[in-house]
Amino acid sequence: MPSRVFVTRRIPKPGLDLLAAAGVRTRIGQTDDETAVPRAVLEDGVRWGGVLVSLLTEPVDAALLALNPRLLGVANCAVGYDNIDVAAATALGIPVSNTPGILTDSTADFTWALLLAVARRVPEGDAYVRAGRYKLWGVNLMLGADVSPGGSGQRKVLGVIGYGRIGAAVARRAAGFEMDVLAYDPEARARIDADPGVAWAELDDLLAQSDFVTLHPALTDRTRHLIDARALRRMKRTAYLINVARGPVVDEAALVAALRGRRIAGAALDVFEREPALAPGLLECDNVVLAPHMASASVDTRGRMAAAAAENALAHLRGERAPNVVNSGVYETAAYRERTAAGG
Numbered sequence: 001m002p003s004r005v006f007v008t009r010r011i012p013k014p015g016l017d018l019l020a021a022a023g024v025r026t027r028i029g030q031t032d033d034e035t036a037v038p039r040a041v042l043e044d045g046v047r048w049g050g051v052l053v054s055l056l057t058e059p060v061d062a063a064l065l066a067l068n069p070r071l072l073g074v075a076n077c078a079v080g081y082d083n084i085d086v087a088a089a090t091a092l093g094i095p096v097s098n099t100p101g102i103l104t105d106s107t108a109d110f111t112w113a114l115l116l117a118v119a120r121r122v123p124e125g126d127a128y129v130r131a132g133r134y135k136l137w138g139v140n141l142m143l144g145a146d147v148s149p150g151g152s153g154q155r156k157v158l159g160v161i162g163y164g165r166i167g168a169a170v171a172r173r174a175a176g177f178e179m180d181v182l183a184y185d186p187e188a189r190a191r192i193d194a195d196p197g198v199a200w201a202e203l204d205d206l207l208a209q210s211d212f213v214t215l216h217p218a219l220t221d222r223t224r225h226l227i228d229a230r231a232l233r234r235m236k237r238t239a240y241l242i243n244v245a246r247g248p249v250v251d252e253a254a255l256v257a258a259l260r261g262r263r264i265a266g267a268a269l270d271v272f273e274r275e276p277a278l279a280p281g282l283l284e285c286d287n288v289v290l291a292p293h294m295a296s297a298s299v300d301t302r303g304r305m306a307a308a309a310a311e312n313a314l315a316h317l318r319g320e321r322a323p324n325v326v327n328s329g330v331y332e333t334a335a336y337r338e339r340t341a342a343g344g
């Protein structure tokens with residue numbers, strides 16, 4: 001078995017410990033958490049390693065994958081894998097794996113943290129106190145929007161777009177806020193219909209009826225710019241948009257225009273279209289809460305994600321079926337057989 005794993009950036013210790021315990025030699029491309037991995041380092045690492053452990057910050061494209069004819073797998077330390085050209089990997093006979101499930105609760109919890117933060121103006125309140133501006137309590141100070149029926153006595157509507165594991169977990173939490181839940185996901189119609197307390201809605205109806213629209217689809221050609229200027233115009237002026245999925249699901253320039261023009265009440269974003277860059281004008285909007293892609297960032301969750309990525313990497317190295325392979329058809333291909341026969 002080839003015993004070399006190239007890890008693009010320093011993953012949490014449980015993952016590195018598992019690799020070390022298996023007797024695998026590990027090289028880390030970038031140990032400094034503030035700096036991206038230079039392309040040349042990435043290329044060297046891919047040539048050196050039997051398996052690549054990547055993060056969402058590294059584009060794993062066809063040219064990179066083609067550098068090493070003995071590369072036995074790519075283990076992405078994330079549930080999303082839009083940073084990887086999976087079609088190219090499959091064509092080359094390379095299994096790709098991810099870390100699903102582990103981050104579902106952390107991400108769903110954080111979705112609610114953002115939703116509550118923007119509706120109830122938590123970051124503004126914090127900034128106000130820190131700036132020494134809290135001199136006198138006022139009955140009109142920091143008025144926000146209710147999430148539960150609250151003062152209006154009306155149940156609010158949560159619109160969930162993308163009804164996979166995370167979308168469904170966000171929907172479950174809405175019961176505690178006595179909300180009505182609408183969901184849209186053409187790939188999960190049966191699951192939506194089966195879930196009590198959740199009603200299917202076409203996209204336009206969901207946008208028009210929801211008080212909070214929350215985004216949870218994978219990034220694909222179908223979901224890129226799903227929320228564009230037209231979609232934003234469909235939303236209520238009093239509604240909020242929350243995105244913890246992938247930045248390009250939202251046309252960020254259109255969102256800035258909608259926030260500036262108060263076309264919608266506000267937004268809370270954990271992800272950005274050209275992450276970590278922000279669309280011009282976004283920072284100046286006072287009705288948006290911003291976070292640095294931290295929805296799954298709890299010590300336990302990230303530790304278990306790293307361990308899961310390491311387990312996938314070890315399976316790739318051993319030529320075994322990885323627990324979370326995303327292109328399982330690859331194992332049936334001649335390209336895979338040739339690659340593994342080459343000895344890795």
Ligand code: 8YV
Pocket residue numbers: 055056077078079080081103293294295296
């Ligand atoms: C993480 C994510 O921020 O898993 C994903 O797809 O976007 C997040 O959980 C990240 O991937 C952790 O490596």
